[in-house]
Amino acid sequence: MNTTYSTAEKWKQFAVILLPILVTQITLSAMTFFDTNMSGRYAPADLAGTAIGVSLWNPIQTGLSGILIAVTPIVSQLIGRQQKDKVSFYVIQALWFALLLAVVVIAAGFLFLKPILAGMSLETRVHNVAFYYLVALAFGIIPFFGYTALRSFIDALGQTRISMMITLISLPVNVFLNYLLIYGKWGFPELGGVGSGVATACTYWIVFLTALIIVHRGSAFAEYAVFRHFHGISGKGWLELARIGTPMGFAIFFETAVFAAVTLFMSSFNTITIAAHQAAINFASTLYMIPLSICTALTILVGYEAGAGRSKDAQSYSRIGIGTAVALSLAAAVVLLLWGKNVAGIYSRDPDVIAMTQHFLLYAIFFQISDAIATPTQGVLRGYKDVNPAFFLTFISYWIIGLPVGYVLAKWTVLGPYGYWVGLITGLAVGAATLLARLWVVQRRFRDQSMKQQ
Structure with a gap:
């Protein structure tokens, strides 16, 4: 991480981190994309x-994961x-x-997964694919959360290229599996959509072990000696992580869970509607990686500058x-307007699914613009x-x-079903406006405090 003095230097530093x-x-999003896409090409019910x-x-x-991302602002400010x-x-x-966290999630899944799926009145094939997909994925939960913690540390140091290389290794492995x-x-056994869950769990293990080796042996991390000394569980350390990470995690959870809730409500419609909705949400989630990445970059950069006053x-x-x-986000809106049908065709060969997906994507234009404001603001x-x-x-x-x-x-x-998307647009727009207002208050207060300390 370098101290910058001009706007040009800041743009360069921002680009290097981002x-x-x-x-x-x-x-990471592409893993879900290929899970969805390749399952959809197998059969609509598997999609x-x-x-x-x-x-x-x-x-x-x-x-x-948002709780574990607390490592980023903590380390950046240190x-x-x-x-x-x-x-x-x-x-x-x-x-x-x-x-x-991994143990808690696995235990919760063991207790509640069957009742949740049973209450959704799904077609038998859809129910079975969903259940066994999640059972397979459970074997990758521990390495996934472990990698999230290590990646947050790596990124906080400004070594975002290393995170990139580790994750890039995972994609071809995931697609091949x-x-x-x-x-x-x-x-290999023909598992349909369930096979994507097995593949993703295996990929999580590969990524975690790779990150573990690099943090332990990489020259960029030598001065921090992360694994040189044993640190037992510390109430003080967990309290600091929870104090910063829990609100972050819940804020992320509320945003992603509302999309999940909409998908669950969609289960009352037919399989075509569920498949089209998921295809459109999946592509919108891919676009969301842009503001989410900017969010992470801003947490690192603003945290570094805030720590230095x-x-x-x-x-x-x-x-x-x-x-x-x-x-x-405005550039992405143009892409969806001009090539929405082509995007929909990536996910399915069924003409009814393609037509409905294209319609959903028109609504996605509006809420991804709100995301472009709200998500980076949360990063700041x-x-x-x-x-x-x-x-x-x-x-x-x-x-x-x-x-x-x-x-x-x-x-x-x-x-x-499109009414749910109008609701998403409304909620995201309100969130963007209120978060910007909060940022103005925080920056003004921090500026006043910095002036007093000078």
Whole structure:
């Protein structure tokens, strides 16, 4: 991480940090994309089953990962304050915490997965694919959370290219295993959509072990000696991670869970509608990797500047990041308007699924623009370690406003399933506006505090 003095230097630093994060996030998203896409090409019922499984897993995955991402602002601010000797302690505590979270998720799945799926009135094939997809994925939960903790540490140091290379290794492995296990090639069992769950679990293990070796032996991490000394479980360390990470995790959870809730509500419609909705959501989630990557980059950069007490530099990075996200979201909107049918054709060969997916993608234009404002703004707030208000603002925006509006429109207007998407647009727009207002307050307060300390 380098101190910057001009706008040009900040743009360069921003790009150096952002681009590998973007490649990493797109690669991680691509795993879900290929799970969905390759299952959809196997059969519509497998696409729908995988969609249900992904929708149940994603909020848990992203929400609990958000707690572990607390490593990023903690380490960034420690480096900004030149307190590098404290870094290894927090990384090890994050790994212990990751193990705890994984065990809790697996236990919860054992107790509640069957009742949840049974209450959704799914077709038999869809139900079975969803159930066994998640059972297979459970074997990869421990390495997934472990990798999240290590990646947050790697990124906090500005070594985002290393995270990118580790994750890039995973994609061809995941696609190849999907090919073998979904379609039953080269003597492997033909598992359909369930095979994508097995493939993803195996990939998580490969990624985690690769990251573990690099952090332990890589020259870029030698001065932090993460595994040189044993750190047992520390209540103080867990409390710090929980204090910052829990609001972050819940804020992420509320945003991703509202999309999952909509998918679950979609189960009351036919298989074509479920498949089309999931295809459109999957592509929108891929686009979401852009503001999400900018969010992570801003947490690192603003955290570094905030730790050093440089308020003007922190504000400059926030303007650069949010402005970039908005510009890219407008470019994505043009792509969806011009080539929406081509995008829909990536996910299915069924003409009814393609037509409905294209219609859903028109609604995706509007909420991904709101995401381009709200998500990077949350990244800036995390850099300042201001996380509690975002937790409440996202809950109100998505669950008190967005989801009820969508439910009413879907149930009692001619919009039908599209009503849920209008609700999503409403909630995301409110979230973007309120988070921007909170950022203005935080930056003003931080600027005043910095001036007093000078």
